[in-house]
Amino acid sequence: xxxxxxxxxxxxxxxxxxxxxxxxxxxxxSTVSDSGYHKxxxxxxxxxxxxLDLSDIRIYDEKGEEQAYLIRHENAxxxxxxxxxxxxxxxxxxxxxxxxxxxxxxxxxxxxxVSFLVKNTDVxxxxxxxxxxxxxxxxxxxxxxxxHAMQSQEETSEMKILNFPLSDYAFFKLxxxxxxxxxxxxxxxxxxxxxxxxxxxxxxxxxxxxxEDTLKTSSIxxxxxxxxxxxxxxxxxSGEDYYLRPTIVKVKKEGIDRKKNEYEYFESLGxxxxxxxxxxxxxxxxxxxxxxxxxxxxxxxxPLKVESIKxxxxxxxxxxxxxxxxSFTLKFGNESISKPDYDLKAFADQIPxxxxxxxxxxxxxxxxxxxxxxxSGFWSNKYLVWFVIAIVGFGLTYISFKMVKEIxx
Numbered sequence: 001x002x003x004x005x006x007x008x009x010x011x012x013x014x015x016x017x018x019x020x021x022x023x024x025x026x027x028x029x030s031t032v033s034d035s036g037y038h039k040x041x042x043x044x045x046x047x048x049x050x051x052l053d054l055s056d057i058r059i060y061d062e063k064g065e066e067q068a069y070l071i072r073h074e075n076a077x078x079x080x081x082x083x084x085x086x087x088x089x090x091x092x093x094x095x096x097x098x099x100x101x102x103x104x105x106x107x108x109x110x111x112x113x114v115s116f117l118v119k120n121t122d123v124x125x126x127x128x129x130x131x132x133x134x135x136x137x138x139x140x141x142x143x144x145x146x147x148h149a150m151q152s153q154e155e156t157s158e159m160k161i162l163n164f165p166l167s168d169y170a171f172f173k174l175x176x177x178x179x180x181x182x183x184x185x186x187x188x189x190x191x192x193x194x195x196x197x198x199x200x201x202x203x204x205x206x207x208x209x210x211x212e213d214t215l216k217t218s219s220i221x222x223x224x225x226x227x228x229x230x231x232x233x234x235x236x237x238s239g240e241d242y243y244l245r246p247t248i249v250k251v252k253k254e255g256i257d258r259k260k261n262e263y264e265y266f267e268s269l270g271x272x273x274x275x276x277x278x279x280x281x282x283x284x285x286x287x288x289x290x291x292x293x294x295x296x297x298x299x300x301x302x303p304l305k306v307e308s309i310k311x312x313x314x315x316x317x318x319x320x321x322x323x324x325x326x327s328f329t330l331k332f333g334n335e336s337i338s339k340p341d342y343d344l345k346a347f348a349d350q351i352p353x354x355x356x357x358x359x360x361x362x363x364x365x366x367x368x369x370x371x372x373x374x375x376s377g378f379w380s381n382k383y384l385v386w387f388v389i390a391i392v393g394f395g396l397t398y399i400s401f402k403m404v405k406e407i408x409x
Contacts, residue, residue, distance in 0.1 A: 023058070024333025024367045025049045027360040032322045037351050038358045039072065039317040040330070044204060045363055047229030047316065048288050050332040055339035059320050062327045068342035069320035070351070074199030076314060083115070085190040089135075089171070093183035100175045102135070103189045105168070112166040115192060116174075117159050119185035120151040126177045129162065131169030141167055147176070150184065157187060199314045206233070206292070206309040213303040220306050222292040229288055231313040234281040237274060239304040245274040245296050249282060252291035266293050274304065286313065319351060322358070330360055333367075 027046060032038055042050075050057055059067040086103040093099045105111065114129075127145040130138040142164040152158040162174075176184065206222045213219075233249060250266035257263060272282040274296060289311075296304060322328060 022334065022366070023056070023331040024365070025363050026329050026331045026366055027363045029059070029322070029328040029330060029360050030358045031324065031327065032356070032358050033324050034356065035323050036321065037319055037355045038322045039319045039355055040358055040360055041202070042316045042318065043360070043363075044202060044228040044230065044311070044313070045226055046330070046332065046360065047313075048224075048227035048290075049363065051335060052286060052288060053339070054316070056334045056337055057318065057330060057332045058340070059318065060329050060331060066340075067320050067328065068340075068344040069318045070342075070344055070348055072317045072319055074201070074314040074316075076199050078197050078199065080195050080197050081192045082195060083188075083190050084193050085188055086114075088189055091186075093185075094178065097178055098175055099178045099183045100173055101186055101189065102171060102173045105170055105172060108133075108168045108170050110166050110168040111191060113161055113163045113191065114172070115159055115161050115190055116186050117157050117188040118150050119157050119187065120155075121184050122151055123181060123184065124148040125181070125184065127162075128175045129164055130173050130175070131167050132171045132173070133169055135171050138173060139169075141165060141169075141172075147184075201232075201312045201314055203310055203312040204228075206311050208306065208309060211306055213298075216298055218296040218298060218303045218306075220294040220296070220309075222294070222309060224290050227288050227290045228311070229286060229313055230311040231286050232281055232283045232311065234279065234310045234312070235274060235306060236308045236310075237280065237304045237306050239302060240276070242276045243274060243301070243304060244276070245298060245301070245304065247272055247274050247282075247297070248295045249284075250293040250295070251287060251289050252293070319355070 025046075029040060042054075047054075054071055057069075057071075059069050061067055086105065088101060088103050090100075090102040092101075103114075125147045127147050128143040129141045129145070131141050132138045142162075145162060147160065150158050150160060174186075174189075178184075207224060208220060209223050210221045211218060235247075237243075248271045249269045251269050253265055253267050255263055255265060269287055269292075270282050270284045274280055294306070294309075296306075298304070318330070320328070
């Protein structure tokens with residue numbers, strides 16, 4: 001009798017836990033042609049259905065086995081170092097003599113350093129740098145360089161940097177003293193150019209369903225068919241050559257009052273000024289949105305016409321190892337599960353940034369239809385589900401104590 005009670009309670013608990021693990025949505029991942037890690041950009045519709053912190057996203061293979069993944073985000077601004085190579089016009093390597101290398105600075109850009117890639121070597125050499133505009137008359141820039149520690153533990157070559165006074169010669173000559181030694185092997189000469197790059201953004205149009213202009217205020221309503229994710233809005237307006245209007249952006253929310261009744265309200269996402277001298281954009285923390293209300297304070301001015309609104313966000317990706325010939329699926333839309341803890345996160349810096357990109361397909365709604373949810377109304381109520389979990393927990397505790405007591409007797 002006791003065993004049958006335990007089995008019954010455990011069965012209920014397992015069924016409740018299985019229910020709690022269900023996902024509301026899924027999207028197939030496009031097949032790939034090469035094995036290895038791939039990044040999948042997440043669409044605004046997918047991000048609008050997942051939890052805001054993306055804790056509920058999971059990737060499954062065709063066998064239903066969970067796959068480890070990382071989440072990567074684009075940065076608003078990033079610095080990238082690019083190696084620009086100079087043309088080497090002449091190389092003269094001589095044993096037991098002075099070797100030299102001449103390279104071209106075609107635009108006569110003022111430079112104060114040069115980088116050269118040299119094959120690994122464990123020697124010390126003296127060098128001199130000179131400049132010329134015609135390759136006939138040479139002028140010393142810096143001498144008595146000491147070249148040393150020209151070896152890498154990871155690669156077969158090492159990049160070295162020579163600093164010197166700012167110069168704008170068309171030609172530079174690096175002379176290396178190879179007396180009593182073999183020459184060193186210089187592969188490339190150039191410089192690093194640091195560039196600021198903006199993060200890649202996903203941009204999409206906002207559907208404006210109405211604009212109502214009253215004596216002092218313009219109210220613009222935006223409604224999406226499904227919830228979407230956004231971090232920035234950009235407005236295009238017309239009507240006046242010069243304008244400066246305080247503007248508030250609000251998002252529609254749902255709440256439950258003390259009597260457990262649902263109600264709707266609008267919460268501010270932020271405020272800014274529509275300005276004829278600016279790009280008219282507002283940024284805010286990431287938000288899941290289905291309906292927006294934009295209020296423009298016209299004061300005593302004629303209303304502006306909002307022609308279009310574009311939403312955007314810095315791209316977010318899942319990064320996972322995929323194989324050709326296999327199918328993988330993204331699942332999401334479950335507020336009851338926590339963020340996964342994969343070993344992969346400890347090796348995130350070992351996965352290159354420039355991995356191949358694939359995509360996900362259309363989102364499939366896995367939630368029960370209205371008639372199905374009405375038929376299984378009890379299990380569709382999450383509060384009742386957690387109540388059952390609590391009851392089962394108390395029941396198991398009571399039975400455990402009773403069994404211990406019986407064993408003791």
